[in-house]
Amino acid sequence: MRVLVTGGLGFVGVHLVDQLLCMRQITLITVLDNCRHTAAPQALPKSQRVQFVQGNVLDSDLVTHLVTDCEAVVHLAAETFVDASIADDELFVETNVTGTAVLLRALRTLGKRRLLHVSTDEVFGEATNEPFTESTPYRPRNPYAATKAAADHLVHAYSVTHGVDAVICHCSNLYGRWQYPEKLIPVTVMRLLRGEPALIYGTGRQSRTWLHVVDAAAGLIAALASGTGGESYLIGGDRELTTLDVVGRIAEQLEVPAAEAVSFVDDRPGHDYRYTTNNDKARRELGWVPAIEFETGLKDTVDWMIEHPGWWKR
Template sequence: MRLLVTGGAGFIGSHYVRSLLAGAYPGHDGTRLTVLDSLTYSGTLTSLPPAHPRLTFVRGDIRDRELLLDLLPGHDAVVHFAAESHVDRSIAGSTPFVTTNVVGTHTLLECCRRRGVERFVHISTDEVYGSVEDGSWTEASPLEANSPYGASKAASDLLVRAFHRTYGMWTTVTRCSNNYGPHQFPEKIIPLFVTRLLDGRKAPLYGDGLHVREWLHVDDHCRAVQLVLESGRAGRTYNVGGGTELTNRALTERVLAELGVGWDRVERVADRPGHDRRYSLDGTRIREELGFAPRVDFARGLADTVRWYRDHRDWWEPLAHRAAALDAPVG
């Protein structure tokens, strides 16, 4: 089998690549991977295995139609991680989110259709649903995204659905809750807090800290993606939740405890515009149809993640400087 992985130098995509090449997914010992990544600010080759015989890296943009038409022949499936994904940056400037997430996904779909790629797995997010006060979203819940990032992902989800319904392409969509784990770019809340605290700085907590998120370890997410690629039903959307809901304040408490520091190391900052209050996914479909359940306990996963950042300053420090140099806020 030959897979094209877009965004494979980013946080989730690179974990998927490393896992597959390390034998984490049975039956793929001979699978070859092509990673297509434009290496924007959050992508880095240091997240990929160096010089692996079954891995080919191509630097390029999913909006480049001619590149895709040349690259896709011979690939059996596309796993589409590539996206602009940071909400704060989408608020500061939405254009890259629309061009990459919407135009880029459309270009990729059209080129896959023309080249006869057999399977297309699109990686999305719970943010397409907006905010839920009570209960959990099912895959049938309306898409009511509130940020430019969420809206761009909702649009790309609908394009994927349309290419299945209109052209008969084998496509699926996965919508995951907040991911965490090693190799995450230090602008997202857990690595941002950990790296700042390790540097003796303060962790910035938005508003009252009572916004609720559901947490999923990146390894569990990638297992779910592989299950959907192998056994998912064409045209289906699958929610992938982690099952651990925490307020941002409770998450902060856990990070502080892991690092042995107190609340004096936290600073309150003005809330994000249009900040969604709560996310929660109903994972019944992927559990009943594909047998998926998260394996990584959040307490263990968080401890392992904090330890990884403590031990890999050489990986994250240059990226933290890169993030700090950008104009948009982070957090």
């Protein structure tokens, strides 16, 4: 099987390609990526079975050509930083919505190919008492989440109307090696290593369900291989922590006194207070279970950032 991975130089992409390479039935992995600032080309595994194409998911001729030469597509290419989407959402609409539409049109025309569309739990908005499930209504509250929700709706519509064989995965908050230092964990590690406090929005009591990226990649591959077409799966972790909990653990590992580790700043507009996921369906139907404890994964991520200053000192 030949697989096209859009956005395959990004944080999730490089881990996904690494795991796809372990599957002998996969003969070629083509990575399409336009090398935005989050891309980590140095992390892409070197193999004759991996081919990199620099290009834009908005380029319909290129996308059609690449989809022609594969049997499955994993769609990761996206603009992903909520703060940037609040400042200016133009690129988010183009890449996340129009980019997904370009891919879907190619899949519709060519047929007989599976799409794994990677989405986020942020499309469900703010969790209250109950964790998100696959049937939670969509209520995106920031522009990033709204563009991901729009893309999900297009995928669902193409599945129902045009018979595109598509599976959607909603990942919870991910962390691990090669994450660009604009997201909470790597930016906190970077700031504390520089002797600067972590900047905490509002009270810091917002909570998220955390999942290691290696577990996430395994869940995505399980959905690609055995997910039911037209269905969606929550690929979420089991560990819910507040921002203050996460920053406190990083400060402890780096031996930064608590009083020097944080600086509170005004909350960002539309900041969701809580995301929490129920991953029962993925466990039951995909046979997937997250395996990496948060403490183990966080220690590995922090140690890795200490050993790889080239990733964040730029």
